[in-house]
Amino acid sequence: MTSCFGACMQAQAPLVSFPATALVVPEPLGVVLVFSCWNLPLGLALEPVSGALAAGNVVVVKPSELAPSTAAFLAANIPRYLDPKAVKVILGGPEVGEQLMEHRWDKVLFTGSANVGRLILTKAAKHLTPVALELGSKCPCIVDQLDSKRDRQIAVNRIAGAKWSVCAGQACVAIDYILVEEKFAPILIELLKSTVKRFTATPECMAKILNTKHFQRLSNFLDDDRVARSVVHGGSVNQKTLTIEPTILLNPPLDSDIMTEEIFGPLLPIITVKKIEDTIKFVTSMQKPLAIYAFTKNEKLKHRIINETSSGSITFNDATVQYVVEGLPFGGVGQSGFGQYHGKYSFELFSNKKAVFKRSFLIEFMFRYPPWDDSKIGMLRHVFNTNYILLLLGLLGLRR
Template sequence: MEEGLESEVGEVRGAFESGRTRSLSWRRSQLRALLKLLKDEEDDIFKALKEDVGKHHVEAFRDEVGVLIKSIDFALGEIKRWMAPQRVWVPLVAFPTTAEVVPEPLGVVLIFSCWNFPLNLSLEPLIGAICAGNGVVLKPSELAPATSQFLACNIPKYLDSKAVKVVQGGAEVGQQLLELKWDKIFFTGGRRVGQIVMTAAAKHLTPVAIEVGGKCPAIIDSFTTAKDRKVTVERVVGGKWGPCAGQACIAIDYLLVEEEFAPVLVELLKATIAKFFTAREYVSRIVNKHHFERLSRLLEDKEVAASIKHGGLRDPENLFIEPTILLNPPLDTEIMTEEIFGPLLPIITLKKIEDSIEFVRARPKPLVIYAFTHNETLKKRIVEETSSGSVTFNDAIIQFLLDALPFGGIGQSGFGQYHGKYSFDLFSHRKSVVRRSFLTEFSFRYPPWDERKLQLLRYAYSFDYVRFVLYFLGLKR
């Protein structure tokens, strides 16, 4: 363990233990400072995101800067209410007693962010941790070095540099951080590293929130009107290739469609791709050579290559892969057994669209299920008969923008929910506080026991308060 790293974390703990992060004024000041950072440094943010993943600045604002501004504004308007103690109901057997739930910060938390949305996935959980009054250590992804450097340079300029720190480095630094005691660890990334994080956290019984994604299906019904088809296909293309060229945990991973509609859908997808991506700069590049080669290997499988209906062009020098459509690649190939995390879109055909429910149920629980349909019965069955982090009908990605909804996975797609108040709750301990008066005492709570006390307890625990009072006063036997 590097002495400097341990000292940095110790300084954050000292700031937390001083008590200053608990005040509403400190929390609001940090949120406003973060908002100022996003607005003042927007150009440098765009440059960093362009350098790391090739994002066009409009996409960068849509998916990273703008989303964060919205989240901070929402939090500033709600934080006082989130912090307020909540009175709870108390049964008669405890009279005279009041009780409430008081949210308190967990302490010092560690945030590991991911490279595909390197700004958003760093600052969105940071917003929640600050709202809850914690000290924070943020470890950005080393695979997005420009954004990591941007955060390391600018967060100390705008935020409380003793209570919020950025630690840069690769896997070795991450491992060193995991050796320390934390009050919560928040991790976004791949399943393999997520398992390492959980194993390390177990040594200290540290609670962990994990977001590792998965294969998100989109169920596409056979729409009959041109308008419905157009809107559906535009939203599918946006939900697959729009967010970082498919390098997103919530990107559509594959489509499920009826056999008869598949050829029509392929042509509509091809036309929409041509309309949207008129220049390479509108499609983010693959993050690095390793991931480029991984995606290339998926396409080099002979059976998978035979299923390509559009695209497939690869440019190793610029780490670019063309939006690619595949029709019925074998289900046992890697492209259908592992999360794609790239611009490759398999289409799987079914005899009837209702078969999609069993198809999804037979696989690990996804982070999101998307479904495009007017069929209310099918919608009801998807909600009731499948399990996923969330379900979105007739659009894609939009659920990520809704602060009033929890965001997170289930099963192998992760656990722990955040965004809006759910972020506040994730980084808070809900402490039960009970206040009892000396005004009176009920002797039936204590021995020596008799049948009268038993009857009073029966009435009290069954909420039969009228009979309780009558029996207590001797007016009923």
């Protein structure tokens, strides 16, 4: 079933087809499957579900088993407020996800790790199911020299807040590492140290690491002696409470795991460069990230970052807040994913843009039909070149 509901878009019809109307009409894809993740378990489930429903689809949502309380909440409450024939919640672990992917779907949205994303794509290929992937990445944060002490402190507040105050860095849009000029690095580090102490004065200010598996993965980063020697703040871990102190590292080896894998935790490497412009080369040498952050007043640098890098988003002078801007699409590029949602983009993600072209019987051009001769071919050339003046002269017999 197709209905515009104000979402139909008029397209330009070629003049040669006059009178005609061209429309782009969105239609539901059908039955879609949404895999949500554990770190923002309500938002990353309900937002795509609402977009899929708005587009007219039937939705099955599989919440992450790693957030069992939220998953149970969704399973208990979605049927109370939404038509159970339109939305169904399926609970379970990886084996349930694998069983779901054995079925044919009209669209799958997966939010999670790149490794699982590859498995989803492999399963989906069996039925040629279109897939949107929202994956993680190493999101860089470029910090330019800021002359004003106030600007420096605001920048550090926003960096520390984005890295350590929400999910303890366990978010796909979290800052993964910082790029800064050598001469500005000591100032930045001291500001980060004092700010993180204020922000995490009590234990409840920091989120725990998700589970033992993820805790061990993060601890292994620090077990590398070369990485451990780069720690300039923090570094303590507590397996019993699954907590890791906000940790700042200065120039850990670029070939170490902490600089080649997504961190997804409260560890923050700082990499120094000679000139701030060198940060662009560094960013482009890495996989395309979900987000790039840059704190700068340099308009030329901003322009270069926009035009010379590729990422799902760029945010200047703040971090992670782009996720809550409904007017902007949210999604990655390359290894950080593909497919975008948020606001109208959620509607578009779960819609088929059907092309509709309406013509009348008023005008008929016989030069479009065989048998071909030089005159007809000449007319067709005028059409393809959109040279309607010569076409009109030809139709009137005033030009061969």
